[in-house]
Amino acid sequence: MIAIMFSPKLRGKVMSKQIKATKYMLKETQDDFTEMGTLAGNIGAKTRKQILDENEEVLKDIELRSANIEKESIKVKMGAIKDGFSTNTIYCKHCGTLIDEDSKFCKSCGKEQ
Numbered sequence: 001m002i003a004i005m006f007s008p009k010l011r012g013k014v015m016s017k018q019i020k021a022t023k024y025m026l027k028e029t030q031d032d033f034t035e036m037g038t039l040a041g042n043i044g045a046k047t048r049k050q051i052l053d054e055n056e057e058v059l060k061d062i063e064l065r066s067a068n069i070e071k072e073s074i075k076v077k078m079g080a081i082k083d084g085f086s087t088n089t090i091y092c093k094h095c096g097t098l099i100d101e102d103s104k105f106c107k108s109c110g111k112e113q
């Protein structure tokens with residue numbers, strides 16, 4: 001060990017060995033992470049496929065219902081544009097009729113707001 005401290009040549013050799021070892025360890029770690037990532041990806045894909053296979057009808061229903069909700073939302077937005085973004089009016093929670101903002105009841109369906 002004393003020789004290492006005094007001989008620059010020997011110190012260089014030891015250091016390059018240490019660097020090589022570190023590089024090797026890093027490569028191993030990288031490979032491990034890559035493997036883990038691939039494994040996780042495969043599990044994810046399998047799980048997703050399984051979920052789709054087992055719940056296709058439910059998922060279809062969810063998508064269709066979401067699309068219908070979106071459609072209703074667009075209808076309301078289009079209505080708001082047509083009505084010129086009047087700030088003193090709101091849409092009835094029950095039937096969607098445009099009513100005054102301070103209305104307690106809807107003038108169309110009569111339900112409380």
Ligand SMILES: [Zn+2]
Pocket residue numbers: 092093094095096097106107108109110111
């Ligand atoms: Zn109403």
